[in-house]
Each structure stands twice: as structure tokens, then as C-alpha cells.
Amino acid sequence: MSWFLAQPLTWLVATLLVYRGGCAVRDRTGHPAAQPVLVAVVVLGAVLVLLPGDVASRLAPFVEGTQGLVFLLGPATVALAVPLHRQLHRLRGYLLGLVVSLVVGVLVSVGSSVALVRLLGGDETLMRTVAPKATTAPVAIALSGTIQGIPALTAAIGISAGILGAVAAPTVLTWLRVRDHRARGLATGAVSHGIGTSRMLLEHPTEGAFSGLSMGLTALATSALLPVLVPLLVRLLV
Template sequence: MIYLIATILIYIVSKRIYKHYPKAYLTPLLVVPVVLVAALVVLDIPFQNYEKGTSAISYFLGPATVAFAIPIYKHFELIKKFMVEILSSIVAGSVVAVLSSFFLGYLIHLSGNFMTSIMPRSITTPIAMEVSKTIGGVPALTAAFVVATGIIGSIVGPHVIKVFSLKSPVARGVSFGVAAHGAGTSKAFEFGDQEGTFSSLSMIIAAGVTLVWGNTWIPHFQHLFIQ
């Protein structure tokens, strides 16, 4: 229980700091893991003990995704208006995310397990881990890639939006949701409620699309290149 309380307190403190000083390097998604890892090392606490004490957080990670349905319901009429653009962008983005991960791993000669673990990195953690299991990856490793992708996406995303002068809430939201899942969605809400809504929807649909890919053509595609 003490590990759970400590984790929640560290998150609350880091979130308040980020609210007053919204710098990329102060985002809770980056600060909390760093602080926790440092604490485990300094205090010589076995990770197994920490994992057991904070299992409730992992348990609620999946159900928490359902909360994204609230803004989607709120802006449902606007979503219907741009449904074709949203769906086509999500499907294209999901394919690019998987293929870019594969070819990057192929170019730098990643081993089979690393390759399959990195491919679902652009979707929310619970589903990414399931896809990883399906295609023979290491779920724990996939989770690490997902977190890294989310952090990088939330940091780089605003600069990409600025460079390309993206004004549309649809374009901004879908970009964050497809490229950086939960972390990107959190960042999208900083731009506006509509951006966050489109990002939430994109993240959820992208996860479903990638789950389908993971059970259909990804294993065959993987078999052609990985020995």
C-alpha cells in the first residue's frame, strides 16, 4: 500500500509543478518514472515488491481508457461531420506507425523479439501489450517503447504543429492521438477541448485497427523478413 500511495503522491506533485511550469522535461509522464526508478535504486527496493504493491494502477489502466468516451460524446455531432477524414487519417496513420517501426528496426538490425516488441508502440499500453503477445513480442518491452513514444510525441508534436501551421482541431487532435496515444491526448487537451476529443477518438480507433493488424497481416509481414 505504501508504494501505491507514494506513486500517487509523486504524480500529484509532478502534475502541479507541470501546471505552473509547463516545460516538456517536467511532464509527469517523464518525471514520475525517473523519480520512482531513482527511489527504487537508492532505497534498494526490489522491483517485484514495488510491482506487487502498485498492481491496482495497472489493473485500472485499461478501464481508465473508457473515460475518453466522455469528450467524444460531448462533441459527437462534430465528430460525425468529419468522420470520413478522421477514419481515413487514422487507418493511414496506423499503417505508417507499424511499418515505420518495422523498417526502422530492420535497418538497425534489431533481433526478432525487439522487432515485434517495437511494432505496436504507437497505441495505448494495454492494447499494445496484447498485440505484442499476439505477434511474439515482449509485452514489458513494448510498454517501455509505448511510454517513450508518448513522451517524444508530446514533446515534438507542438513543434510539428507550429512548423506546418496546423490550425484545424481535427488535424491537431488526430495527429496527437495516432502518433502519441494517451500522452499525446493529454497534450492535445492543452490545445483545446476539441483537439483532445479528436485525439481521444483517434487513439481508441487506432488501437482497434492495430489490434486487427496484429492478428492478420503483421505476422505474415514479419515472417518475410525476420529469420
């Protein structure tokens, strides 16, 4: 059994099977919480913790076995340009509002995150760590290191935000009576990046396309604003 659990291929197959199971649960139930990524995180996390032996000894083969999936994230992100290209005609007359809304979204996201950490008693390092949470994981990790945060914790917080957005965003936007497919996609992509975008692609082609666009532009705007914004906020709040 120990030999089996130490094989990277074991964890690669387990990850694929659990994700596929999450897709089946989503398709069968239609429940917002039945997101494949969330199902995979919960099931695989429980397996890693509950199996006998040292958790750390299983993490190494798990990481090794899933490196191929991590590599595929790059091509998958680039492929989001395909649905956007098909929806380019919907950008007409919308570009200025798109840019303004995304910049304001970055300011609100970073400012509210840092202020909430301070309000709850967190220190300066934690404030810097949560600031890039709305960007996709590779960008968030790089930004966190640049502003003296904790990159690993930033990644965990960002992934959690993405999962929460994928679960809740469509319902919340419907409650708020946001009907425009472009606006729904932009809002989701700005706060829950790739995971939320995968959900919006299932909701509507336009929502998925604009969510992918929002994800990329939010990462760009955050990269430009964060090095200036975070030190300013820290000085004001600490």
C-alpha cells in the same frame, strides 16, 4: 527503513505525491518536458535504483501498491468518451477522412518501426516487438504476444512513445502549421495513446476528445491489421 520500503502503501503514496509534484512543475513552468508522467517515471525510477539494497526486492511492493492505479486506467479510458460526446457535432463531414487517415497512420507506424529496426540491425523478434508500439499498453501487450514479440519490452517502448508524444506533439504540430484542433488531436492520439491524450485535454477540449477517439480507433485498426501486416513485412525485410 527496510520495513518501510517493503510496504505497498509506501510506494502508492510516493507515486501519487511524485505525480502531483509533476503537475505542479508543469503548471508553474509550462515547459513541454514538464509532463507529470515523465517526472514520475524519472523520479521513481531513480529512487528504486539509488536506494541501498536489491532493486528486485522493491519492485514487488511497488507493483502491489500501484495495482489500484492500474485498475483505474480502465474507467479512466472509458471516461474519455465524455469529452468526445460533447464534440460529436464536429465529426460531421469528417468521418471518411478520419477513417482513412487512421488506417494510413497504422500502416506508416508499423511499417516504419519494423523497417527502422531492420535498418539498425535488429532481429525478427525485435521487429515484432516494436510493431504495436502506437497502441495503448494493454492492447500492445496482447498483440505483442500474439505475433511472437516480447510483451514486456513492447509495453516499455509504447509508454516511452506515449511520453515522447505528450512532450513533443503539440510543438511539432505547431511547427508543421497544423491548426485544425481535430487533426491535432487525431495525430497525437494515434501515436501517443493515453499519455498524449491527457496532454491534449489540457491543450483544447476538441483536441483531447479527438485524441481519445484516435487512441481507441488506432488500437482497433492495429488489432485488425497487425497479424497480417507484420508477417508480410518480416518476409520482405528479413
